[in-house]
Amino acid sequence: MNExxxxxxxxxxxxxxxxxxxAGVVTIALNPALFALFHDVLGWVNWIAYAVSLAxxxxxxxxxxxxxxxxxxxxxxxxxxxxxxxxxxxxxxxYALVVALQAVFPAFEKAVIxxxxxxxxxxxxxxxxxxxxxxxxxxxxEQG
Numbered sequence: 001m002n003e004x005x006x007x008x009x010x011x012x013x014x015x016x017x018x019x020x021x022x023a024g025v026v027t028i029a030l031n032p033a034l035f036a037l038f039h040d041v042l043g044w045v046n047w048i049a050y051a052v053s054l055a056x057x058x059x060x061x062x063x064x065x066x067x068x069x070x071x072x073x074x075x076x077x078x079x080x081x082x083x084x085x086x087x088x089x090x091x092x093x094x095y096a097l098v099v100a101l102q103a104v105f106p107a108f109e110k111a112v113i114x115x116x117x118x119x120x121x122x123x124x125x126x127x128x129x130x131x132x133x134x135x136x137x138x139x140x141x142e143q144g
Contacts, residue, residue: 010135011071019069020125023061028117031057032110039109046109047099054095058087070133082132086124094120 011019031053038049062083072079094116101112129135 010073010133011069013129013135016070016129017125019064020121020128023064023069024117024121027057027061028114028121030060031117032113035110035113046102050098050102050113051095054091058091062087065128065133070128072133072135074134079133083128086127086132090120090124090127 034053034056035049038044038052039046042049044052065083066079070079097116097120098113101116102109105112
């Protein structure tokens with residue numbers, strides 16, 4: 001079921017941390033920037049501006065995780081199902097926290113986005129590393 005999709009070895013932990021950090025820096029800067037574009041420039045209401053911003057960030061993160069940060073020996077379909085589940089949970093939590101905290105701290109809308117992203121990112125990395133894109137040993141036939 002979880003046969004290797006290709007012969008590329010899984011990304012080692014230290015490189016997963018590095019590439020996840022690179023993606024984090026980019027998305028932590030890009031998410032509030034997109035929110036500002038949609039909310040401040042285009043005049044969209046908070047919750048719509050953030051929903052679109054979060055959706056765009058997730059597309060970028062999905063592609064980055066699959067192609068760069070979390071290579072795994074598992075078939076893409078197995079990892080994609082797990083990543084989809086994780087994204088639904090983390091996005092719902094992210095969205096609920098951001099909208100609620102922006103209502104409490106309206107002067108700090110963008111700081112709230114960044115703060116929530118950082119907290120969720122730490123938990124998401126652990127889930128991605130151990131469950132979504134696990135680093136399984138190569139089958140005995142490949143180690144030969």
